[in-house]
Amino acid sequence: MPSSHQRIEIVRRTYYDSVTLMLVAKELLKDGSLSVASLSMGTEANYKIMGSGGFDLTGVDATPNDLIIAVKTGAPEAEREDVLTAALAKAKEYLANPPGRKADSGGDYRPKSLDGALSVLPDANLALISVAGRYAGDVAMDCIEKGLNVMLYSDNVPVEKEVEIKKAAAEKGLLVMGPDCGTIIIRGVAMGMANACPPGPVSIVAAAGTGLQEVHVQLARRGVGVLHGIGTGGRDVRREVGGIMCLQAVNALLADDEVELLIVLGKPPAPEVEQKILQAVKAGKKPAVLGFIGGEAKGDSGGVFICRELEETAAVAAALAKGGDGARARENLFREYEALRQRAETIGKRKGFLRGLYSGGTLCYEGQLIARDILGPIRSNTPLDKKMKLEDSLRSEQHSMVDYGEDEFTQGRLHPMIDVSLRAERIYEEAKDQEVGVILFDVVLGYGCNDNPAAGLAEGIRKARSAAGDRIVFVASICGVDSDPQNASEQCRILEELGVHVCDSNARAARLAAMILEG
Amino acid sequence: MGPRTFLAGTLPPVHVGKRLLFDLRDVPAIYAPRLSPGRMNPRWIGLVSEWRDFLTDDLAVLKGPAERGAWKELTGLGPGSTPAGDDFLSGLASGMLWQGKTVPFHPDPGLTSWLSGDMLRDACEGGIWCRAKCLLEALASDEPKAVTKSAGSIADWGHTSGRAWLAGLSEALCRERDG
Numbered sequence: 001m002p003s004s005h006q007r008i009e010i011v012r013r014t015y016y017d018s019v020t021l022m023l024v025a026k027e028l029l030k031d032g033s034l035s036v037a038s039l040s041m042g043t044e045a046n047y048k049i050m051g052s053g054g055f056d057l058t059g060v061d062a063t064p065n066d067l068i069i070a071v072k073t074g075a076p077e078a079e080r081e082d083v084l085t086a087a088l089a090k091a092k093e094y095l096a097n098p099p100g101r102k103a104d105s106g107g108d109y110r111p112k113s114l115d116g117a118l119s120v121l122p123d124a125n126l127a128l129i130s131v132a133g134r135y136a137g138d139v140a141m142d143c144i145e146k147g148l149n150v151m152l153y154s155d156n157v158p159v160e161k162e163v164e165i166k167k168a169a170a171e172k173g174l175l176v177m178g179p180d181c182g183t184i185i186i187r188g189v190a191m192g193m194a195n196a197c198p199p200g201p202v203s204i205v206a207a208a209g210t211g212l213q214e215v216h217v218q219l220a221r222r223g224v225g226v227l228h229g230i231g232t233g234g235r236d237v238r239r240e241v242g243g244i245m246c247l248q249a250v251n252a253l254l255a256d257d258e259v260e261l262l263i264v265l266g267k268p269p270a271p272e273v274e275q276k277i278l279q280a281v282k283a284g285k286k287p288a289v290l291g292f293i294g295g296e297a298k299g300d301s302g303g304v305f306i307c308r309e310l311e312e313t314a315a316v317a318a319a320l321a322k323g324g325d326g327a328r329a330r331e332n333l334f335r336e337y338e339a340l341r342q343r344a345e346t347i348g349k350r351k352g353f354l355r356g357l358y359s360g361g362t363l364c365y366e367g368q369l370i371a372r373d374i375l376g377p378i379r380s381n382t383p384l385d386k387k388m389k390l391e392d393s394l395r396s397e398q399h400s401m402v403d404y405g406e407d408e409f410t411q412g413r414l415h416p417m418i419d420v421s422l423r424a425e426r427i428y429e430e431a432k433d434q435e436v437g438v439i440l441f442d443v444v445l446g447y448g449c450n451d452n453p454a455a456g457l458a459e460g461i462r463k464a465r466s467a468a469g470d471r472i473v474f475v476a477s478i479c480g481v482d483s484d485p486q487n488a489s490e491q492c493r494i495l496e497e498l499g500v501h502v503c504d505s506n507a508r509a510a511r512l513a514a515m516i517l518e519g
Numbered sequence: 520m521g522p523r524t525f526l527a528g529t530l531p532p533v534h535v536g537k538r539l540l541f542d543l544r545d546v547p548a549i550y551a552p553r554l555s556p557g558r559m560n561p562r563w564i565g566l567v568s569e570w571r572d573f574l575t576d577d578l579a580v581l582k583g584p585a586e587r588g589a590w591k592e593l594t595g596l597g598p599g600s601t602p603a604g605d606d607f608l609s610g611l612a613s614g615m616l617w618q619g620k621t622v623p624f625h626p627d628p629g630l631t632s633w634l635s636g637d638m639l640r641d642a643c644e645g646g647i648w649c650r651a652k653c654l655l656e657a658l659a660s661d662e663p664k665a666v667t668k669s670a671g672s673i674a675d676w677g678h679t680s681g682r683a684w685l686a687g688l689s690e691a692l693c694r695e696r697d698g
Contacts, residue, residue, distance in 0.1 A: 120566060
């Protein structure tokens with residue numbers, strides 16, 4: 001009987017952070033003896049991902065609390081057993097001493113408890129919480145009781161807990177930024193996944209994530225800086241939470257003399273929350289731009305502008321911040337968008353379907369809105385309309401856009417803004433589909449993100465090119481600036497050398513991608 | 520106890536087993552290991568308390584006896600070239616003496632290695648390593664940098680020694696406060 005190409009081992013009740021798992025998997029692949037190495041927790045989503053990666057999971061009974069080490073080789077049969085055995089041994093050795101991680105020694109002592117940290121920094125007023133979601137709410141409550149504002153990076157916090165901690169914080173005049181808040185900017189200093197943009201007169205309240213990053217970057221490209229960027233978590237403006245933190249942040253920023261212009265950003269709030277936000281902003285008597293992406297609210301009034309897209313929000317805000325005309329800035333921008341039709345013609349129209357592969361949730365949402373208006377319904381794992389939900393997020397149908405930052409892809413795995421490998425593989429998979437005409441993707445830069453995402457995606461693009469030739473056009477947007485650790489211009493160069501058409505914003509990339517397929 | 524080390528340029532040839540005597544009267548002492556009494560600045564309680572959490576994983580074996588105050592059980596117990604239980608007891612002894620309190624155990628060198636036995640005896644007599652002395656001085660101060668620097672240098676000391684010593688110190692400085 002021929003020996004198997006794969007070996008799977010389950011390490012029971014073992015947890016490693018996803019950065020460690022990514023580093024170990026990368027290290028295992030270095031010597032070229034393995035074709036696939038996967039280290040992930042035994043969640044349902046990871047079973048699917050491994051299955052789609054060609055692993056035979058028959059008999060594998062790992063639970064979400066177990067680590068699965070799965071390796072695959074294309075080595076000749078005579079060598080397979082040795083290669084796989086050595087790989088598993090190496091994996092365990094690396095797990096005990098993760099490669100590429102600095103040893104926790106030799107430096108100053110770093111407190112490990114909240115009380116310990118407050119002993120050292122008694123004047124601290126902000127805590128960043130990144131623990132498993134089921135514990136995060138209690139940790140946040142502890143911080144609030146100690147008078148700390150909270151950046152709640154953790155996700156999977158129950159909504160009832162979110163309401164409880166936000167009410168407690170509001171009573172004390174504190175902010176809870178999150179849950180699932182990956183980006184904040186406080187006095188020009190970025191925390192989490194954020195870009196190296198200059199400070200300035202604008203402040204933003206956002207759900208937090210790539211929407212905030214995109215507007216931050218678009219403002220910087222227009223020469224306008226941001227003082228504060230306060231994330232509230234995506235659920236905050238829903239009916240269940242009632243916009244507790246959005247309103248708290250809006251009022252705090254309106255009262256801040258250093259804030260000259262306010263942006264409120266995110267998916268459209270529940271109608272009653274939207275009304276409260278509008279009332280608060282209008283009462284503040286500062287120029288404001290409400291960027292409710294895809295929202296129904298229309299009509300600028302007084303100093304308050306209503307926008308439906310991210311770049312539009314930034315363009316209007318930048319014009320206002322410079323003492324210009326917001327409405328004219330919007331008109332100019334949409335004229336530039338129309339000019340993309342000519343670019344699409346120059347590239348050459350294609351037939352078939354659009355496949356969008358996103359790392360940013362808000363970018364994926366905006367991409368769907370824009371492409372839907374040009375191409376019709378878009379299917380997604382995070383669809384605009386529930387009826388358009390993909391049955392299987394790993395299998396596209398017709399026009400599809402997939403948000404790889406959704407929980408199904410991040411439980412026990414790194415966020416796609418850090419680990420680009422899943423999307424690189426998917427680019428190749430999509431290219432093999434004869435019905436695909438355009439592949440669209442985002443590249444999000446900044447602190448905390450992959451140190452060279454374009455290079456990480458390059459292998460997938462090259463393989464896709466060799467599989468599909470000129471049938472497929474690749475379109476991308478880069479959310480970043482040259483001062484980011486990855487350097488936006490350098491990332492652009494890498495992608496353009498691979499034949500990718502790079503756009504200055506997600507709104508432009510989604511439009512161009514759809515226009516190339518437009519009948 | 521005097522200085523524990525000195526640098527000799529050369530030694531004469533000696534036979535195995537021959538006893539050597541050194542006259543160190545003219546050798547200048549560069550470190551005085553005598554512990555001076557002091558008191559912890561209350562701001563550090565939160566920090567020092569967390570050091571008891573070092574008694575997990577490879578030091579979990581110490582946790583039970585430490586919580587019960589079964590000091591004799593700790594002598595010679597656990598991993599490390601100086602068994603971690605002895606490091607814990609040394610930290611405990613130094614912490615108690617620093618506060619002017621009585622050490623709650625009598626060292627029994629016969630229960631452990633000679634080096635560890637010496638270390639325990641010295642600690643109970645008020646002798647203290649340089650790094651540990653720096654930490655106690657920092658804990659009496661209001662200087663975060665001094666505290667994190669000296670605590671870091673101890674946490675990094677040996678495989679388990681530093682962490683076990685800090686856990687013992689925490690026991691001495693926090694247990695009574697916690698009731």
